Amino acid sequence: MMSSRDELIARLSDNLQPALPGMSITLKSIIWWLLSWVYVVTMTLVMGPLRPGVLIQLATSPQFLIESLIGLLLSLSLTVAAWQTATPGALSRRWAYLSLTLAVLWLSNYLVGFIQPALEPSMSGKREHCYFETLLYTLPPSLVACTIVARKLLPLKSLRTGLLIGLAAGTMPALFMQFACMYEIRHILERHLLPGVLTALIPMLVLPLLLIFLKRKPNP
Amino acid sequence: METTDKTDERRWSELMASAQSGNQQDYRQLLQELGNAIAAYLRARFGNFNALEDCVQESLIAIHDARHTYEPARLFRPWLFAIVRHKTIDFFRRKQAYDTMLNQHRHPAASHNNTQPGADTDISSAQLLALLPVQHREALLLTKLQGFSISEAASQLNISESAMKVRIHRALQKARKLLEAEFL
Secondary structure (H helix, E strand, O other): OOOHHHHHHHHHHOOOOOOOOOOOHHHHHHHHHHHHHHHHHHHHHHHOOOOOOHHHHHHHOHHHHHHHHHHHHHHHHHHHHHHHHOOOOOOOHHHHHHHHHHHHHHHHHHHHHHHOOOOOOEOOOOOOOHHHHHHHHHHHHHHHHHHHHHHHOOOOOHHHHHHHHHHHHHHHHHHHHHHHOOEOHHHHHHHHHHHHHHHOHHHHHHHHHHHHHHHHOOOO | OHHHHHHHHHHHHHHHHHHHOOOHHHHHHHHHHHHHHHHHHHHHHHOEOOOHHHHHHHHHHHHHHOHHHOOOOOOHHHHHHHHHHHHHHHHHHHHHHHHHHHHHHOOHHHHHHHOOOOOOOEOOOOHHHHHOOHHHHHHHHHHHHOOOOHHHHHHHHOOOHHHHHHHHHHHHHHHHHHHHHHHO
């Protein structure tokens, strides 16, 4: 006589359908990162030009260049971390520490900037609605990621995954506003970084709700 | 022991890759081996508790549903035990609510015969329980492993039901952290 576990195993393996994993989770995350950047850059440029002389500033101020590169690396590491948390056992402690270190470094740049800013504070290039632009550019990529993650992956810690998706998506417009809007540390923290972080709360709430909704839907 | 782990790792990864392509026989063998491994894992950490088999089967179902998320290029064990850890803690969380609901719908006598609190629970080999503070261990043991209701467990320990709930919540949090620490 079969035990209940044997019966379960027989039922699960009966008429087994192929379930191939597709492309790697890291590759998926990088594709999302690139497409999100395309969206953020396009939308920002549609709404207004870059700050005058920003390319020269990048070339002549090593501090500004390093600050920007750290921000870019942070957005990439947060993206990979977010997608890896949506796959059981994929996120390593080393990668989590790397992301945390980059986040601390990036924020430290701005704290140091209160004493020694990378660029001379200026109103040049000021955008009237940079706060709302950052909010707006963060949402669509993060909602797309939430939908893909909820439908295709298995985020065991949905709040954490949602938060990381939001932070990854929020870092991109927050960083790009450094090139498109005025450079002044308080303005950057309040108008560019803060909305990027605040918007992270939305996918943190949306992802668990999506998972509940999808779980309730009957299997086709 | 380490060699066995590495052999299992490689074999399970290969079996899962084959199962992902639709090979029923390999999948059946994999689930049989994983069922035994999960049972041994849970027994080593929580002892031989009443609902161990339920917990194993819930984990197997979760593995089945999530099999497309395993990438053969990655290690198998972290993937497997992330799911098992999650399902175990989730199972303990839901168990109390489930038992209460079940008892409300059952004939009291039938309920009593079916789930006699404390029956068949042997925690002598429970490594994880031994790592928990005494108050957390008692809370987890009485309510989640031996099947006492919150009020019964609270009266045994001479504390209020609210205090018992807090202890259970903290015990589960601590248990999850300990389980995660093993694999990170």
